[in-house]
Amino acid sequence: MSRPIIAIIRGVKPDEATDITAALIEGGIDRIEVPLNSPSPFESISAMAKKFGDKALIGAGTVLTVDDVNAVADAGGKLIVSPNMDVDVIRASKARGLQSFPGVLTPTECFAALQAGSDGLKIFPSFLLGSAGLKAIRAVLPAETPIYMVGGFGPANFAEMLAAGAQGFGMGTKLYQPGYTADEVYKRAVETAEGYDKALEEVSN
Template identity: 50%
Template structure:
């Protein structure tokens, strides 16, 4: 595992392309991959990724809204559940099956609810509405060392201020993959994202 806290969000990816795209991501150092459940045949894509990369990547699902979907993700070999909201039932179901839980939060109340329910970290969503200053205020009261991912409206050009206030990672969707992108498109974007992340972390 690379240790980079970057989650690739492959919304809209199809099973016939997902393994090739996953390999491109791993080649440039992104080893956390989620397939949002509102993608075509999402569970099949998760199963294919998990089968191909279970030893070298953390594979999971995004846009997970119910405990029933958590079970389906686990059955496909998924190891990570990411949601746009903070649902304690989803978090508890995820942890009961031994998977990583990153629920979406927008307020300190939601963040504390997520952590009290057993979440491994929080997904700040939409991050563009919170901003680095908002995260800095939240981190003043949240547990030290907590994992936090900025998702929604963030990209290589805006990594530095987020890292400066203490975010631990990023979830990147359309800045990395959109339906119709080939492996060369994803490779270039992924390389730019990794380079910007490394520059920000090493400062």
């Protein structure tokens, strides 16, 4: 089962990237981004994509420029996540055949991102919007728009955000922080995946 949860492994190093990726996949999370302010991020993305590209959606976060997009694509990444909404970055991502999830917070940014061709939206920092704000924005967006909430959410409030119209989540420090072992990441991935499944069932009933 592929869950709409993107693991944000900020700070991961190339020599541990594949072990951390394996732990996440085994724990039930198969969408993984390496933020570009991590050590040697393209080296990590390349190693991860070569080993797990057929099992997981591997890519980069904190992608700010078209040059970054091209470097991610050249490394084998398939996912571009940004903290901001940059039309050039979105269009470059789509031109290289990558999935694009720009960071947005307002209706204007949401619609501009979709018009530029984004595959979905990353609400960031989503704790500023909350469930009430999400409901308001969701009401005017195309129903099929994937919305990922990033910043301040976890298993304890997955259900609230799913009920408000979120489809998925980006998870950072709750899943990985520098120094975490693969075993610890696996346990956290299992807890997150189980929490999402429980929340989805709760909202569906």
